[in-house]
Amino acid sequence: MPRRMLCLTEGHTEPHAGKTAANLVRYKREEVVGLLDSTQRGRTAGELLGTGGDVPIFGTLDEAPEANMLVLGIAPPGGKIPQAWRGVILDAITRRKMDVMAGLHDFLSDDPEFVAAAKVAGTKLIDIRKNNEKTIARRKGIRPDCLRVHTVGHDCSIGKMVVSVEIANGLKRRGRDAKFIATGQTGIMIEGDGLPLDCVVADFVSGAAEKMILEHQHHEILLVEGQGSLVHPSYSGVTLSLLHGCAPQALVLCYEIGRECVTGVESVKIPPLALHKQLFETMANLHQKCEVIGIGINSRRVSAAEAAAERARVKAEFGLPACDVLRDGPDELVDAVIQFHARGDWHGPL
Amino acid sequence: MPRRMLCLTEGHTEPHAGKTAANLVRYKREEVVGLLDSTQRGRTAGELLGTGGDVPIFGTLDEAPEANMLVLGIAPPGGKIPQAWRGVILDAITRRKMDVMAGLHDFLSDDPEFVAAAKVAGTKLIDIRKNNEKTIARRKGIRPDCLRVHTVGHDCSIGKMVVSVEIANGLKRRGRDAKFIATGQTGIMIEGDGLPLDCVVADFVSGAAEKMILEHQHHEILLVEGQGSLVHPSYSGVTLSLLHGCAPQALVLCYEIGRECVTGVESVKIPPLALHKQLFETMANLHQKCEVIGIGINSRRVSAAEAAAERARVKAEFGLPACDVLRDGPDELVDAVIQFHARGDWHGPL
Structure with a gap:
């Protein structure tokens, strides 16, 4: 099923804090249903992010029934999930059966409550930053003509x-x-x-x-x-x-x-x-x-x-x-x- | 119980690869029972590491009955546990009820076999490198007179x-x-x-x-x-x-x-x-x-x-x-x- 993303930017729908959301509407507009920010309901991405044109800003999850993925659309220093967002994330998983994607240092998939909810709902938690990289740079095999x-x-x-x-x-x-x-x-x-x-x-x-x-x-x-x-x-x-x-x-x-x-x-x-x-x-x-x-x-x-x-x-x-x-x-x-x-x-x- | 460390340096009892062992015998000599390297049995730390004087090099675990902690005494690039060392590590845990301490990127406590063995033996796996640091530098509160x-x-x-x-x-x-x-x-x-x-x-x-x-x-x-x-x-x-x-x-x-x-x-x-x-x-x-x-x-x-x-x-x-x-x-x-x-x-x- 294609991604139909709703970007959560609650209270941060501006280009700096909301740079993840801004760049998703800039480069993946066809996959973005809208933004979610109850403080900016009815406005557009274009107005607040300077990109994304008339991509709408919703006040609640239920205003975007076609969305199948909630994306945490901010990248705060330290990469922590704002406490106030837990409710809407859990609601998206539990009631709406949405996948959730985040790029923070705090991993969704390390959070017992999110993990339990996603297991019951049969949805995915996608942590873009999670990795297990253990390769050391060796400077071998690098093509000089690239x-x-x-x-x-x-x-x-x-x-x-x-x-x-x-x-x-x-x-x-x-x-x-x-x-x-x-x-x-x-x-x-x-x-x-x-x-x-x-x-x-x-x-x-x-x-x-x-x-x-x-x-x-x-x-x-x-x-x-x-x-x-x-x-x-x-x-x-x-x-x-x-x-x-x-x-x-x-x-x-x-x-x-x-x-x-x-x-x-x-x-x-x-x-x-x-x-x-x-x-x-x-x-x-x-x-x-x-x-x-x-x-x-x-x-x-x-x-x-x-x-x-x-x-x-x-x-x-x-x-x-x-x-x-x-x-x-x-x-x-x-x-x-x-x-x-x-x-x-x-x-x-x- | 005080640490009585046996440093495993199998095949690497020299100052560069064995720098962890060398510095333990240099600065914690009173806690080091000996080194374990079957290729150098009977020699001393002083001879091979240039420090540690007559700290002995044993060929088998059983030559050091008083040791209660096995320390992985090398720090290889990439921090991997040498495959050939798994047997002696498991033997130290299972038969000798020794704690095991390591400073590698591969964690003892992430290894199901070591974890299971230590649980049965009631011994500790100590991963010096394991951490969950998530503090961002802010340059605030630093004392100018330190x-x-x-x-x-x-x-x-x-x-x-x-x-x-x-x-x-x-x-x-x-x-x-x-x-x-x-x-x-x-x-x-x-x-x-x-x-x-x-x-x-x-x-x-x-x-x-x-x-x-x-x-x-x-x-x-x-x-x-x-x-x-x-x-x-x-x-x-x-x-x-x-x-x-x-x-x-x-x-x-x-x-x-x-x-x-x-x-x-x-x-x-x-x-x-x-x-x-x-x-x-x-x-x-x-x-x-x-x-x-x-x-x-x-x-x-x-x-x-x-x-x-x-x-x-x-x-x-x-x-x-x-x-x-x-x-x-x-x-x-x-x-x-x-x-x-x-x-x-x-x-x-x-």
């Missing part, structure tokens, strides 16, 4: 996944054999494969990234979704494990206009973008030649005029292609990847 | 734990209130507390490091055991998570003379020590003032004369105190910590 482009950024939740998906889709439209490599819960829900790197045991994160590369390197170009940032005191290790595990030859550096403090650790100021570029290039070049080939701008908080001015400024500062893939379209970054691929000097040994 | 000294290095298994323990013990001998913060399985076995950071879920590694800092910051000086290296393609993320999580003001940079390739990824050459110093200082200084204050040399593979020459060379190159804490004693690094503490200019805000 171009690995990795999106990195100055903070978490700034759109690295969106930039990766948009470039991959843009390359496919140009007839190139590109593949999006999902490394986080939302990307996995969209792509249907991938590994939730931030939930892998620390020793095996780079191994899990490498495993995905090895599995998909028959493609011409891989777009590897980045995580966190090298300056984020809580998640920098995930970022570095991924950078070293996926062994990219090219990076697309992403940032959000107006983001000043590290998400979740507001005492830490985000340094200038030029420092991020230097840090990522330094750490990647420890192992193979790698350079930033373009810049992904997230301009959702500013006007079109401000976004255009900032785009011109950042292009001048770095001498690199730069665009907001949602506002401007991804063509400039797609071109950058194609031109870099054609240069051919990235076929270095590992 | 000096956090972190040992870092150019590769894994080069003696960062030993340097940390020796400096902590040296400080205590001088009457200072120092505490060793264990971050790996052997350190935890020795200190009796700590967290196995490389086995924590990736998003929570820096949070686990920070949690230990917050718990022990009533001490004057913390010596935080390092893990891996920033250039290790498999484990660099663990290294960076720990560096950012423990927020050190001072680093002791450790290396082993003659180590040329990254352990486990021999295609990657280890860069010069000066680059490691620069990388660690750059990454630490993103968040607070931090500098390398001394160098820990592991000279176990070279002669006394070669070690002395290299010590003089590295001191001249970096203008920093440097010693092999085992060969030379830790005094020079203990002095370096005391002098840095006295400078007082490290009380910066976080």
Whole structure:
């Protein structure tokens, strides 16, 4: 039976906290019946998430009788299931016989109450982040002629996944054999494969990234979704494990206009973008030649005029292609990847 | 009942693979009955591990009737229990009613056969690496007047734990209130507390490091055991998570003379020590003032004369105190910590 998803975003139907829901309506709209947020009943995804058009926001489960899967549509720091959501989750399982899908660190399938309810109802609990990865990165067998482009950024939740998906889709439209490599819960829900790197045991994160590369390197170009940032005191290790595990030859550096403090650790100021570029290039070049080939701008908080001015400024500062893939379209970054691929000097040994 | 440990090192009674055993006989000798390695029966720990003096090496379990705990004394990459060891582990549990302690990624307590045997025998399975850490680093409540000294290095298994323990013990001998913060399985076995950071879920590694800092910051000086290296393609993320999580003001940079390739990824050459110093200082200084204050040399593979020459060379190159804490004693690094503490200019805000 096809998925007909209802995204639970209760009290969090906005682009940042609700990024999982936002990206499901953006990329899997045909499978999304609506959102569930009793505080926003009657409004639409387009109004509140800036994407998803007229996808409706329901106030109760019963307003979406065709839904067969409840998706927890938020990705809070720490990945805990909000206590207030337990009632609706249990109701969806017990009364509506819905499957439930989540990408949190707290697993549905470790919760005795959810497990018991799903067993009685005969429904599935799908934990996107649950894994048992135990592969160590070895840097063996990596194809030198598969171009690995990795999106990195100055903070978490700034759109690295969106930039990766948009470039991959843009390359496919140009007839190139590109593949999006999902490394986080939302990307996995969209792509249907991938590994939730931030939930892998620390020793095996780079191994899990490498495993995905090895599995998909028959493609011409891989777009590897980045995580966190090298300056984020809580998640920098995930970022570095991924950078070293996926062994990219090219990076697309992403940032959000107006983001000043590290998400979740507001005492830490985000340094200038030029420092991020230097840090990522330094750490990647420890192992193979790698350079930033373009810049992904997230301009959702500013006007079109401000976004255009900032785009011109950042292009001048770095001498690199730069665009907001949602506002401007991804063509400039797609071109950058194609031109870099054609240069051919990235076929270095590992 | 006090622990009377028998360390299983079958076929691996040498300092590198058997580092867990070596450090148990070094620091917990009064609790170690002997080693178990049928290939080295009749020899001593001192001969094969360079520490532990006349601690005997037995060929069978029955030669050590007083042992009440079997310890898996190796720490292989990937942390798997060698298949060939299952027989002796089951025999120790079933016939000898011994507890079993391990620090591997494969948990004894997840193995149905070991669990069943231990249940019948009424003995304990102790998995040092097993944890359920889910704390995110927040950089809140960290005391500016607790000096956090972190040992870092150019590769894994080069003696960062030993340097940390020796400096902590040296400080205590001088009457200072120092505490060793264990971050790996052997350190935890020795200190009796700590967290196995490389086995924590990736998003929570820096949070686990920070949690230990917050718990022990009533001490004057913390010596935080390092893990891996920033250039290790498999484990660099663990290294960076720990560096950012423990927020050190001072680093002791450790290396082993003659180590040329990254352990486990021999295609990657280890860069010069000066680059490691620069990388660690750059990454630490993103968040607070931090500098390398001394160098820990592991000279176990070279002669006394070669070690002395290299010590003089590295001191001249970096203008920093440097010693092999085992060969030379830790005094020079203990002095370096005391002098840095006295400078007082490290009380910066976080």
